[in-house]
Amino acid sequence: MTPYAVSEPDRETGLARLANFVPAAGPQYAKTRNFDFGPGRRGNTSALSPYIRHRLVSETEVLAAVFGMHSPREAGKFVDEVFWRTYFKGWLEHHPGAWADYQDSVRRLVSELESDPSLLDRYNSATAGNTGIDCFDAWAKELVATGYLHNHARMWFASIWVFTLQLPWQLGADFFLRHLLDGDPASNTCSWRWVSGLHTPGKTYLARVSNIVNYTDGRFNPQGQLATDAIPRTESTPPSLAALPAADLLDFDDRFALLITEEDCSPELGLIDRAPEAVLGLVTTRRRSIVPVGVPAYTFAMGAVKDAVSRSARSFKATSALVEADYRCDDLVDWALSSNVKTVVTSYAPVGPVADFLATAAEQLAERGVRLLRVRRAFDSTCWPHATHGYFRLKKAIPGILRDLGLLSADDQPDVSMNRIEKQATAVAMKRMPR
Numbered sequence: 001m002t003p004y005a006v007s008e009p010d011r012e013t014g015l016a017r018l019a020n021f022v023p024a025a026g027p028q029y030a031k032t033r034n035f036d037f038g039p040g041r042r043g044n045t046s047a048l049s050p051y052i053r054h055r056l057v058s059e060t061e062v063l064a065a066v067f068g069m070h071s072p073r074e075a076g077k078f079v080d081e082v083f084w085r086t087y088f089k090g091w092l093e094h095h096p097g098a099w100a101d102y103q104d105s106v107r108r109l110v111s112e113l114e115s116d117p118s119l120l121d122r123y124n125s126a127t128a129g130n131t132g133i134d135c136f137d138a139w140a141k142e143l144v145a146t147g148y149l150h151n152h153a154r155m156w157f158a159s160i161w162v163f164t165l166q167l168p169w170q171l172g173a174d175f176f177l178r179h180l181l182d183g184d185p186a187s188n189t190c191s192w193r194w195v196s197g198l199h200t201p202g203k204t205y206l207a208r209v210s211n212i213v214n215y216t217d218g219r220f221n222p223q224g225q226l227a228t229d230a231i232p233r234t235e236s237t238p239p240s241l242a243a244l245p246a247a248d249l250l251d252f253d254d255r256f257a258l259l260i261t262e263e264d265c266s267p268e269l270g271l272i273d274r275a276p277e278a279v280l281g282l283v284t285t286r287r288r289s290i291v292p293v294g295v296p297a298y299t300f301a302m303g304a305v306k307d308a309v310s311r312s313a314r315s316f317k318a319t320s321a322l323v324e325a326d327y328r329c330d331d332l333v334d335w336a337l338s339s340n341v342k343t344v345v346t347s348y349a350p351v352g353p354v355a356d357f358l359a360t361a362a363e364q365l366a367e368r369g370v371r372l373l374r375v376r377r378a379f380d381s382t383c384w385p386h387a388t389h390g391y392f393r394l395k396k397a398i399p400g401i402l403r404d405l406g407l408l409s410a411d412d413q414p415d416v417s418m419n420r421i422e423k424q425a426t427a428v429a430m431k432r433m434p435r
């Protein structure tokens, strides 16, 4: 299987892909986006997620390009999807306990696999694509080979994993996170929680045969093979709402070094406005899980950071280096000291393995008199405060956000009106949501 036409993991390819897709981001996207026509027939969605996830191309650039060709109303659906990523990132920032619980569960379940042969057998069949459910098996193999699945296939896969195969959702989320090129702690954890009935408590997603037949254009028909009900999973203590962590400001004149992680691979574009002495790229993809990550996912992240380091070093005329996952905080301290700086600047990493690494690194750097500044982009700081509860709170704020960020003029009105089904779903969800 060809790796998902994942051309090169660099900014130039991401921008070319964006330019190529923008004409289709209007009504055509809204009409066809739900179809999974299969690998090799992916033109109905942008396939930009690996680029946006690593910020080789930013959300702001994507939105600006789309508004350059479509009215906000025409592009409403696409804009909405771009903001789902923002919503999930903001939600996890406000509920870091959901990520910590997920990680604890994966650790516990991976050790249970060693002592429970029946669970191990079902898990191995699912991840190897040997369940006998054709569509599920094809998606498992596609994911491992290419690092990509269409959004609808991700929903069906997760639903079958949880409700038909009765496997723990956390092991499915881990399987996705290890293999997706766009593997993202927030979008992934929250989506699996949503399918399982945890994100909107009590509301699950059930994969239906007719829906699969229709939206795979007849490629699959798992008649009689799927669960017909989806009992919500529950958790003893739902993650509580926390205040948004503060980010640092670039409020100094000192010499500094720039640390690039896979969370933001375009720091030379608006993250910092001065030249660093040295640039270091750090690839932490292997920290996504205690189980090995897939080669396509690793290769993409490595390529993205490498591209970012060489662009930044070129544009700032700074020395540069690239290091990998087993890099230790001690090494980071040595690099900062040998670069002769007292400040290291990096992009703010949202909840996930990079943020965990940076938290430890900040302490160790501080012990040696070096401070780590984590700078947040205006896009995140503007959007995340709206991502405390359900998506529709953020959705309502989108017109104002777009105007604040200068992406829309005061006269433009994106189509954020809800249809009847959305209104009903929101009303139900709001009733169930903790306030």
Ligand SMILES: Cc1cc2nc3c(=O)[nH]c(=O)nc-3n(C[C@H](O)[C@H](O)[C@H](O)COP(=O)(O)OP(=O)(O)OC[C@H]3O[C@@H](n4cnc5c(N)ncnc54)[C@H](O)[C@@H]3O)c2cc1C
Pocket (backbone or CB within 6 Å): 033, 045, 046, 047, 048, 049, 050, 052, 053, 081, 082, 083, 084, 085, 086, 088, 149, 150, 151, 152, 154, 155, 158, 176, 177, 180, 182, 183, 184, 185, 187, 188, 189, 191, 192, 195
């Ligand atoms: C169980 C499950 C797990 C998922 N795990 C991830 C993940 O680890 N990383 C990830 O980036 N996305 C994840 N998604 C969301 C979504 O499936 C992908 O972002 C989308 O399929 C990417 O394809 P695209 O770029 O062609 O999207 P398009 O349809 O072209 O959408 C444009 C952009 O909007 C964003 N977007 C679209 N749909 C979603 C969505 N449902 N949630 C969040 N952002 C969205 C992406 O940045 C995408 O590139 C998951 C969805 C499910 C159901």
